Amino acid sequence: MSYPPPPGYPAPGPGPYPGPGGQPEYWQESPKRKGMAIAALVLGILGVLTFWTIAGGILFGLIAVILGVVALVKANRGTAGGGIMAVIGLILGVLAIVGVIVVAIIGWGIWSDSGGRDFVDCVSNANGDQTAVSQCEDEFNQRIEDQYGVTIAPPEPTN
Template identity: 50%
Template sequence: MSYPPPGQYPPPGGYPEQPGGYPQQPGQQYWQEPQKGKGLAITALVLGIIALLFCWTVIGGILFGVLAAIFGLIALLSKKAGGTGLAITGLILGIIGLIIAVIIGVVAWGFLEETGFTDFTDCVNKANGDQTKIEQCESDFQRRVEDKFSITLTPEPTP
């Protein structure tokens, strides 16, 4: 049986009432208001993705990771906000990006400390722009890295 039965326009009792209180006319679509409140959740998700993409830059991972976590928590705690799944995903991605960035930062700092990079920067700062002292700092740093890792940074000239 089709609705309404053939030959019965309008159907008995009229057309059913649509959301919003207005009866739908034949061939007419009713307008539905879009869901509100997903903006914070979408923002958290986008920032979480950016945090993961730029976690290797350390600053990008930390900055975007913290922002994603903040927006994700606000979206989760907001009574009006929709998109709970988006907010949780953004929060998790932001935290993962933040953790990876911190780990990379700690490893890089340890490597720089191990190679004597802080000594090099101190030496360059004490040189006060004197080019011969800066070149001496560079050669000392290069020698230290070569000795530490048993590598040669500048190739030996071939005869």
């Protein structure tokens, strides 16, 4: 039993026609592929989480940028979906690369200020002489201790 529609509302139209199995068939457009956009998003997130490792930030960030650009182009052409995910993945990939650059600049500055170049030169000039290399290490450790107040101690042996 069906009831008439409330006043002011139109009557409902005919429903879908039953298909071969007695079930209604609905036409639905197949969903557009979003795999590349999802990959760009995931790699962008990984790049932002691992930018401080430098290698992880560069690797994940660059791939996220590349996949994000390709996915965005496909989404704009209408051949793929996930345009917003592609943009977010692209942005996160760029942020990861910028983070890597900042960490590298800061790390290089600290390394240079603490005498890292002098240490590398000293070890290179030692020509494999273990006594000279040990002396280079001791001088570098003393410089770190004097400059930053951090004592670098060798690991204690475990029994």
